[in-house]
Amino acid sequence: MSAAYRRFAGMVSYLVAIGGLAYSVLFVIAVKADSGAAETASWTLLMVGGLLSTAVLVALYQLLRDVEAGFAMWGLLLGFVGAAGSIIHGGFELARVIPSEVPLTLPANPVDPRGLLTFGAAGVGLTVLSALIRRSPALPSGLGGLGIVLGILLVLVYLGRLFIVDPNEPVLLGLAAITGVLAHPAFFLWLGASLRRAAERPGLSSPAPDRA
16 A cells, blocks of 8 residues: 555545544434534535545555455455445435425435444444454554444444434433544544554555464
């Protein structure tokens, strides 16, 4: 992976962090204040964030494939499925809320039911990749630990939306706040800084550590 792509992925990771934080805040505003503008903006950010995250996932795979190629590919594929879920989910909801001359009635999202891909698949993929981060000399071990926590939180958000359903429930709101306002931005800001530092070491590789 070139130094230019590492710098690019690092900058994109910053944008994913900022966009994820803004999405979480706007989603709460949309739920609590019934704001159409906040709802539209939140779905736009979900869609764009999913698209941008693919660039970061590619960078992670490039850095981690020498640690364990099979798990790195699995994490990448799960992450891409989660990103696709975000893009489709956001785009689907935009089609429901953007005004048009002819009212559009759509059923519940059949592709990403209650965030199965956006939160569930993305969480599992991030957990797999973060476990590899902990073994890689290319990225801080602590970043991997934070990523595992975030991955678990994302899966819990999916399970909360599956079983609790009502986004106004305090448990679900609190879980979403911890995930979207704290863990998600912290992970992607740290990852962005780490990728940009790695760009200054273009010859850096990620060999599997010697456990002997």
